[in-house]
Amino acid sequence: QKEVEQNSGPLSVPEGAIASLNCTYSDRVSQSFFWYRQYSGKSPELIMSIYSNGDKEDGRFTAQLNKASQYVSLLIRDSQPSDSATYLCAVNRGSNYKLTFGKGTLLTVNP
């Protein structure tokens, strides 16, 4: 079983819709969870971090964490074409700052 799994996509949504990106992880002791956005040819950019169960909102982005189900998601409301990118889920399994990344989900927002 892969440590951090994401659907590779592509996920295609119309402009203005809600994009839902999902991630599961295998290590139950994981403590910190992150979502990165990576535009083609660019480096990853941190957009959300979440550490406890529940929802965390930041503008159009909402991260959701369910440790019992080992599941973390990212919702993007009012999706814009500029949101088109690969979204990487990353998990920190301990306090050593080492992140394990999923393969990413390619999101395309169609005007």
Next chain:
Amino acid sequence: SAVISQKPSRDICQRGTSLTIQCQVDSQVTMMFWYRQQPGQSLTLIATANQGSEATYESGFVIDKFPISRPNLTFSTLTVSNMSPEDSSIYLCSVDPGTGELFFGEGSRLTVL
């Protein structure tokens, strides 16, 4: 966050040669990390660079192939030695500025012919 500068941003190298990538941070950080992103793949941690001690390498990566220096709290280098086409990747420097979050440099895109 932190401002992280990497050089070179890209390079084309010949098989068998070595290339050193530099990473400069605008603030002092305890740990710096080097990641690799092969074409179409996600990020894989190569090593953790600690100031004043040897780098800690992940499984599958060795010091002879990827020597790392960390002379101070704002600078690190990664060398890719005796390169082969399989080393063609984006190499990324990253830091945690003390927030528990990891930030990345712009990356160094390496093509080995």
